[in-house]
Amino acid sequence: MSRFPLLPASLPRLLLPAGLMVALGACSLLGSNERSAVTIYSPVVRIQPDPSWPKVDWQLVLVKPTAARVVDSPRINVRPTPGELQVYKGVSWAQPATDMVDDALVRAFEDSGRIAGVARATTGIRADYKLALDLRRFESDYRGQPTPTAFIEINAKLIHVIDQRVVADRTFRQEQPVGSAATGDVAQAFEKGLQAVTTELVGWTLTTGQADRQAAPGR
Template identity: 25%
Template sequence: MSTLGKIALGALGAVSLLVTPGCISLLPESEPVSLYRLTGLTADEVAPSAQAQTILIDHISAPRGLAVDRVALLRDGELAYMAGAAWLSPAPTLLHDRILDVFLSETPELIPARSEDGVLARYRLQLELRRFEAEYDQGDDRAPLIQMRMVARLIDREERALAASRRFDISVRASDNRQAALIEAFSQASNQTAHALADWTTGVVCADSAC
């Protein structure tokens, strides 16, 4: 097992990792980069019900270290990024698109819209991404645990009140310590979060109004 030199990561500081061939590592940014998207089966879009409520889904806010297109890793409390890999768009943007897809295909009681669409809606869903990283909790050469945390706040604009809030914590163990396995685990965590968020939002809205 060879030791990589320390790599500057801006405000995150310098990080060094032990690597073996085929495992996740940190390398200079000049290395070739593979672009990834979040994957998952999405059913066909369902027609909204007659009493469907329009809901605005805001863009997801995130701390600076996660609001990027890099794949985040966590080792001994230090945040770093996967070498040779990046998201197709910043992580919050990919997650926002995935959540919209799930709402469109699984919640006929709700009509999701982007905040910039300019439509009128009683409810607004505010989302905050707090964790979205592969945590090496069992050592550098073992499959990491994907940790995802999303905080949701549902605003009732008609009543000018917070209708409900909830924190979603999802953990998925990667099948091994390779890029493809980590990306698949990130996708599983994202899909589980999107489904849980859609179910919870539907329950809150339909409890307050006819759906």
């Protein structure tokens, strides 16, 4: 018997009303019996702008992050042994992983006060650059240790909209040791990791885009 509160990754997604998932945060949703209890975690990401970030006069659109189906899920993935991916039993994210990353980035750019305009690609605004993301890992991994580490890996491409030129391409990785096997601690580690990687992404995008803009201002 596994010592982790896990379920096979092949099981279907947890089906919960969207309104309840947003409203409950990290509270328990109780069903008709104890076995149906589900705890939902909703990371809150707030960044602190770096004074070294440039203030830019161009606009940016964020393309909805892509991810493999097993990654883009409200289930909380865990790798108890190498090559084996499972999900924690009785817990869930309030949103699929790509939605959490997308929301965190939009809010972070807006709160930074360093950019003229930022929006999701679906809004149809005229932008100078777009940021395309591929979420490659969003899981806890034991790696042979008694407690897991929260892993987040995102590949980012900054693209100049007019000529569709890739200005820069970089993969961002965050590892946050959990310190215990408790799912609440796992969720907190992901929140810290998401905050850190979001901060890195915002700073990199502003700095890289501004350098490109200054290199060819009339482009």
